[in-house]
Amino acid sequence: MKVGLYFDLRNPRQWQQDSSRLYGFALEMCEEVERLGGDSVWTTEHHLFDDGYLTQPLTFLAAAAARTKRVRLGTAIMIAPLRPAVQIAEEATVVDIISNGRLDLGLGAGYRPPEYELYGADIEQRYPTLDARVGELRKIWAEGRVTPAPVQRRLPIWLGYQGPKGAKRAGLMGEGLLCVDPTLFGPYRQGLVEGGHGADTARMSGAMQGWISEDPERDWPVVSRHLAHQLDSYRHHAVQGTDQPAPKPVNTEKLIKRPLGSPGLLGSFLYGTPQDAATKIKGYLAGVPVDTVFFWASIGGMPEEMVARHVQTVCTQLRPLLA
Numbered sequence: 386m387k388v389g390l391y392f393d394l395r396n397p398r399q400w401q402q403d404s405s406r407l408y409g410f411a412l413e414m415c416e417e418v419e420r421l422g423g424d425s426v427w428t429t430e431h432h433l434f435d436d437g438y439l440t441q442p443l444t445f446l447a448a449a450a451a452r453t454k455r456v457r458l459g460t461a462i463m464i465a466p467l468r469p470a471v472q473i474a475e476e477a478t479v480v481d482i483i484s485n486g487r488l489d490l491g492l493g494a495g496y497r498p499p500e501y502e503l504y505g506a507d508i509e510q511r512y513p514t515l516d517a518r519v520g521e522l523r524k525i526w527a528e529g530r531v532t533p534a535p536v537q538r539r540l541p542i543w544l545g546y547q548g549p550k551g552a553k554r555a556g557l558m559g560e561g562l563l564c565v566d567p568t569l570f571g572p573y574r575q576g577l578v579e580g581g582h583g584a585d586t587a588r589m590s591g592a593m594q595g596w597i598s599e600d601p602e603r604d605w606p607v608v609s610r611h612l613a614h615q616l617d618s619y620r621h622h623a624v625q626g627t628d629q630p631a632p633k634p635v636n637t638e639k640l641i642k643r644p645l646g647s648p649g650l651l652g653s654f655l656y657g658t659p660q661d662a663a664t665k666i667k668g669y670l671a672g673v674p675v676d677t678v679f680f681w682a683s684i685g686g687m688p689e690e691m692v693a694r695h696v697q698t699v700c701t702q703l704r705p706l707l708a
Contacts, residue, residue: 388704389425389679396437400686421700425457450484462493462545466514470521486536493545498626565591590677595655615685663706
């Protein structure tokens, strides 16, 4: 099992810093992931967040590609229905070329009405549109309609589906599943077989909500504050443009006591030492074909020194235990 770090570039008002410094430091951390032996760097996408959530993951990865030589570079995820397939194909190709063939293209459907309104896209058709984008991308690359071509002969596509129907569709299309929920392995494998791809081609990767610390008791006062902001902010933005009520504040003390894989929007949050985390992760993912798990490099605008320490802990202590 490989291990990566995940960047969303949040810049909350209560801890706000210069955006150029924030982005520059994140790129320094991408270099640090590589130097410390980490396997991958991942970015994500949202729009109209008041804490500056990253909006263009491939643009950031192009910069990361120019500053690294070995780590894989992934999007987790790009909201595919917001863009024409040819735009995704061209931008992904540029990153793959700059990185000399290190891009993993994670695509998802998104779910927020304001984002679809911003791009003039149809949120009601997001799942069929996502599936269509995958076929269009494969056709564009196969027919040589992007020049020059990507370095990778078959650029890896991962689909960020979170439910059994989506997992099966990812399998039918023969693509990777960007989720490490063990309950989705069955429908994903079924889709692979029905799509003629073979069960042995199954590959799953994905984010795990968590924070790994050599001294959990020391770090919790800071982690809990930033975690509360991140989750409360995300849940607040999740209901924008809907008739759902504003969510209640998260109880982080209860959250970290929930077992891995707990249901619901909050799910679970893995908090503990590298040894404790590795034991829980290996137990949770036993028998599942997981290629990579990745963790937040920073949670909701954390101090730089704490982010750097977390990156080091994940790469040098957790990673060897999962390798």
